[in-house]
Amino acid sequence: MNEPTEIIRSIFLIVNKLIFVYFILLCGFYLFLFLLSYSRLKREWGLHKIEPYKRMKSSSFTPPLSIIVPAYNEEAGVIGTILSLITGSGRLDYPEYEVIVVNDGSKDETLARVIERFKMAPVRNKVHLKRNGIETKPIKEVYQSEIYPYLYIVDKANGGKADALNVGINLAKYPYFASIDGDTVLEPDSFLKIMKPIVEHADDEILAVGGNVLIANGNRSAKGQVQEAKLSRKPIVMMQSIEYMRAFLMGRIGLSSQNLLLVISGAFGVFRTQRVIQAGGYKADTIGEDMELVVRLHRLNRELKWGARIEYVADPICYTEAPEALKYLYRQRTRWHRGLFESLWTHRRMMMNPKYGAIGFVAMPFYFFVEFLGPLVEFFGYATFVVDLLLDRVFLQYAGMLFALMVIYGSFLSMGAVLLEEWRLSKYQKISDLNRLMLFALSEAFWYRPLMTVWRVVATISILFRRRQGWGEMKRKGISA
């Protein structure tokens, strides 16, 4: 063999080894997260689904809650979301709350539909507060429902989701606020469940609590409520269901047990109003405003020595509509990846900084090296795999075995998440559901994972060109339609 080929071969050998070490470290970290979640959820397995929340439901000491629903072109889902919060049998089992829908200059009929359906009347001469100087785009009008006085809708000029949330924060009158997306559907007791750590465990102050998000596609719904949770039959949605279970039940529970959680989904989270105001509200010129706020809260928590925690609870269920078309899924994922980068970049000084303890040494590097750079490494892995095969067939056996490990280990983690789901939620009760989950978990490495990898690599490249994105419009069918 000639010399240049030999050199290339040696380089690829080293690259292979590096990728292998990265892969092993990754497997170890995920296993650690799984064990953390496992120990917590195993303890709660078999706990009654309703009784633990009854005291909070009937108590006047349960802190009241402002629920902020930013809406942009949500005409299909917004009525369902509001209904799931306020009316009839779907009315939240929460003692005291207000609902603030923020119409962020929608171009469709979002505002008109809400005004008509809930008989919204303008609140005249409303003082628009800028708490701690939180600036927003101009507010055109605030409306209050004549049927449900605790329902408001704010009509404002378009300014993005973060700006809409800030309008809600400026208006919120209660000590905690919840942010939920315009297409999110909740279970009646979701808020009791998400508030439980705040109410009943007062060892540390709790700045924010994240809740579990499931995929609504495939469910049977009526009147803003999910009647029966069903797995979608579409492969792309099925894979997202597995992905959500893994991300929420394993990743987030594991990380939050060590107060290392840097993301609370914009689809469902509760925050302490006063602390968010102190932190200056959501950052308006960012895409991943939900992650950025959580990172900033962690940062201030350390800098100002609040001694507070950010929690994540497994069971407050809310459902969100997942993209069914590749086009919209691609948009969503590139937006998420860009948001992840922006949050990490904004707070880059926390990385490996002893001042921020485990956040600086574990959480930030995890999100940077695994979540952000992971796809690049993986992409490189696929590329070297192909080159290896072309260069020397000796690698075939080794590469094949490594791929098999990836498939099996990935499936093990996915099924581990299904196990956690079974212990805590038991939403999918049929054996056929389990078999489908298993089948798709095994197939992930062949199509879904490479797809996500490529998209996120594309997102990483586009970040370099700094092309901006807006709300990430998606054609919605409406969960409660």
Place this chain on the structure above:
Amino acid sequence: MTFVLVFLLTAVSLALLATIYFYLLIRKWVNIRERNKRKKWYDEHSRAIDAFLFAGGSADSFVPRKKHHFEALENTFGDFLSNVRVEGDFSHFNDVMERYFVPWYREQLRSRSWSERMNALYFIHRFRLASMQPELIRHLSGKSCSEEEKHEIFLLLADFGYEGLPDLMGDSRELPTFLLNELMCRIVSQDKIDEYVERFEDLSAPWQIALLEAVRELHLRTDKLQELLERLVSSDRPELRVKALKTLAALGHLSSIEAFLNWLETSKKSGEWDRPRSAGEKLMAARLMGSIRRERFLPYLQELIGDSAYGVRAEAARSLRQYSQGKRMLSELSVNHPDAYARSIAQEWIERNPDHE
């Protein structure tokens, strides 16, 4: 070497994957079976259960022996108790509880599973099984008793009126605020409040606050309590001042308007109210002046409507709106008040109805 390592890891992962899959398969199968058994058993006995609950029939035909029997009955009995609003003769119900459920929960309390013990405590509360008191006290000192179980037991013992509770709580006295408030609501009552008022200074700070919260929640009233609350308005501790004002506003009574006016004047002149941290106190004072409406409060409310804190301005406007001449006064303030923020909030409250909030 690497190849062997990858092979071993793959084999271990495969074994784990297979274990989880088969475990889940069996779990789902067992779950479905249990659910069906529970439903079948309930369907077979539903007539007798209904007759027992609603017509005082015999429980002999549905004696619970297995876990799924108890689970089926727990939910039905629980719903029954939630829906029955009138006082009636529940002796037959209590007999069944004592005969079958008390031994069952006794056993569950000894379970190694935390969830099973917690579930037992929730249902002991639901069915008010006071005869479980000795077991609960015994369980408190057990090694397996978690913080959550302790909290549940304290609340249960408070419900059962157990006198030795404060001694028993000992070091665990610092409960989360929510649970402490709930606990206090269970142990104080119109008959007992004066005892607590007399011992107020001996209570720890969180217990003092919780006592005031309970008084507000339960709307308790005695002369001694009124005297304490009015005294606490001038307390050295800001938190106590705020809670006392809040409680007085909720009770809607002041024995001496003069004393309160003196306090308002002193607070204003001392410069204490110029500090941002006294916003809560001013807000509650404004609320009190909206609750007990007196002409002599109006100048103070007109001043507070121009306060630097939004919450105080809004509460003062809301209180003014509650006076019979409130709408007219707010109209005047919306034009004449020297402070632009005061004019805006007055303008807002002209249209708003305080009862609608």
